[in-house]
Amino acid sequence: MSRYAESTGVPSDRSRSEIERTLRRYGATTFTYGWTEGRAAIGFVKDGRQIRFVLPLPARDDRAFTHTPARGTPRTEAEIEKQYEQAVRQRWRALALMVKAKLEAVDAGIVTFEAEFLPHTVLPSGRTVFEDIGPSIDLAYRSGQVAPLQIEGLR
Template sequence: MATFDSRSFYTRGDSFSVGASREHVERALLDFGATDVRFSQRGRLSAIAFRACGRQFRIVISLPQPDGISAVLGGAADVHGEVTAKVLELNARRVWHAFALSTEAKLAAVAAGVATLESEFLAHVVLPGNRTVIDELEPVIASAYQSGQHPSISNTATPRAD
């Protein structure tokens, strides 16, 4: 497996284009042995999906909206719109750069035998029905914290013998 020298990749994060960070993520996943690596975007949501180690994964990244600045709508090219577009672009660059670094770190942990791919990306495993583990467990965890009760994670084929 080839590795990427993160010392040259790591700087402030906004100096790398979103495309460069996406390419870095794709290259790292492919070098690891992942297949069917796909990117998609809808509004402020970006997603990457891939297959590896007999599992399908999907990670959704929500690009943050800067405080006090609304999205640029329409075609008016005023100063505020240009500033907003620049801020949005810098935020996107930082988020994608951080995602690239975290993906590389997770894959390095797996390659070193410190973790498994499934444990590093467990929240993003796609389950039958096309929902991810995090989609299924987030409301269960929130409810457990709210109620103070142990969560009930049912739908298991074999009941626990206590």
């Protein structure tokens, strides 16, 4: 299966701008963007909630960029940069799609803003809800301490 937008030519900065415009259209009052080695992040405020998405970026020295897939021969620096930038563009396109889909689902009444963005909601500690509770959920599943699936209301 191929990745969404794996051959996109849309530059990363254009995808970020699209995300910002989308957020503004759906009522966000603040937008921020930043990056550090290995990841980028966007943040915004909507309905009084601070939301943060962290976008993991690939490592430039990953073999998928430094060597050809067929023969495993080393690539030139220019080829490495081209492959790396393509992977970064793909991730930004996927993030733009995800943000737009979540906001449209909220706008259509399929889900509430709180339910759809809960894992990415920034808590007073500066951590997201998922950063705080994710490890506990993982531990519960690994230890078998999760109740069997029950779907109430469907009979």
